[in-house]
Amino acid sequence: MTGQVGYAWSNVLFYVKGGGIVASDKYEGFITATGFVFDKASETAGVARSAPVSISALH
Numbered sequence: 412m413t414g415q416v417g418y419a420w421s422n423v424l425f426y427v428k429g430g431g432i433v434a435s436d437k438y439e440g441f442i443t444a445t446g447f448v449f450d451k452a453s454e455t456a457g458v459a460r461s462a463p464v465s466i467s468a469l470h
Contacts (some may be wrong), residue, residue: 429461 417426433455440450 427461429459431457431459433457 413428413430415426415428431438434457434458435453437438437453438451441447442449
């Protein structure tokens with residue numbers, strides 16, 4: 412997911428762009444004959460990022 416927000420003044424545009432993502436994973440391993448769970452894990456990771464303020468001249 413990304414987004415940007417900006418402000419135009421005369422023929423100049425100031426804006427900032429940013430985004431982020433979150434991912435999750437979960438699994439289990441087991442021995443089917445006994446139903447004993449021998450391996451189980453879950454993890455969640457996220458990243459957020461933003462670009463510096465940019466200035467563009469509009470023509």
